[in-house]
Amino acid sequence: MKIKAGFLQFNPVFGKVKQNLRTIEKMLKEQDFDLMVLPELCTTGYQFVSGAEALSLSESPGGELGGMLLKLAKNKNAVIVAGFAEKEKDKVFNSAMAVGPEGILSVYRKAHLFFKEKQIFRPGDTPFVPVDTGFGYRLGIMICFDWIFPEAARSLALGGASVIAHPSNLVLPWCQRAMFARSVENRVFIITANRFGTETRDSGPPLTFTGESQVITPAGETAVKAGPNECVAASCKINLSNASPALNEFNHLYRNRRSELYRL
């Protein structure tokens, strides 16, 4: 089964939620896609100075972002995944929602917080379980730094995901290169939607995000990739039947696991 899948890479303006929403809406309206992945914290920006500030800019999944994504998903008959600051009462999570034409499919809360995110967000409490999109395939979500823990993508793949959506605000130089291994070892497509640009807040050092969003195939091939500072929505046809853990007639990468010999 082939779908048209891709990412939106842009440079969110810190704290300007409505402006960022308009940018996203405008860029997505012009696109044709079945699955679109947006960056982490795509409406707020990244470098909050406090949990209170993050809370003040956060929203529930049914808020303005969710409403806009639902409208777009209906209009395109597609699935959209977007990272956002999620408000639950007085708590704030670094989350991502998957939205389909019928409504919100799932909300994932980032499990592995990077660096000072630990001072801002609650650690995620949602397991790495993919969701049935209703379009004949299962979709997993991991956010940014989750990538470095092989258990995250592995759990999603074992749960039947053909595609992993990976909203990101990457600052370290490793991820885009390492996704080759993640795709090949799990035989899944991985869509890393990264932001670009530099954020300077009073409290912290300037943070530069690395762009280079990409779609990687289960064979480790780069199907499409953005530049490091490109404002772009890009997509490509991917054949989901290539997401198969059967490598040859002797080797099935899930069933060949030797759990009794691991010490995890």
Next chain:
Amino acid sequence: MKIKAGFLQFNPVFGKVKQNLRTIEKMLKEQDFDLMVLPELCTTGYQFVSGAEALSLSESPGGELGGMLLKLAKNKNAVIVAGFAEKEKDKVFNSAMAVGPEGILSVYRKAHLFFKEKQIFRPGDTPFVPVDTGFGYRLGIMICFDWIFPEAARSLALGGASVIAHPSNLVLPWCQRAMFARSVENRVFIITANRFGTETRDSGPPLTFTGESQVITPAGETAVKAGPNECVAASCKINLSNASPALNEFNHLYRNRRSELYRL
């Protein structure tokens, strides 16, 4: 702590155990090292036509290979890891032994057999647990196709390995590139000792092995790498204190794992 670590890459001649032993001995004698890794099945060659043939060429860890490695390890005051066809009564395993100056440190039996190896070898029954080398660091072993299962290197790293020795007879094109992720995600050194050359046996297709043995650092850097068809023993100084799972003051790649959220 710094050690001199490396690999021996050569082209074993199928079935010529004594000739291969002499090649190995000659190449290692000329080298200065603290840790040396040899390819998978380094004394026998790879493409057995039957389990009986493999059994006939196999030996116990205390056999001729083990004896020669022990002499070399004593002489160099070093650790040597070598892949070999291991005989245990009427069973044969695709194994690797680690030998130090005092004797055999461990024998690991390949857990994940590739392709038709399943018709030749018993599946390994030794857990992924590293061994204390007696030189102030722990060493893990995985063999060739084990690399594609992230659980293998992960188990060894969580068990305290600073270095993973990876004897290989690689035919697929992915491993050397993927070891970047394995090193970075686990913050360990990985030494892939691969063979080169082409083996043609009556029963099967010609198999070409990819060479390009390498030492990768915990930061994903290639410290030393051989060419695809180079007969060479190579080594470099590696600083084992760089094998630290503490990425920054907030992130420890082992302690930050969220086992309760994984579905493995």
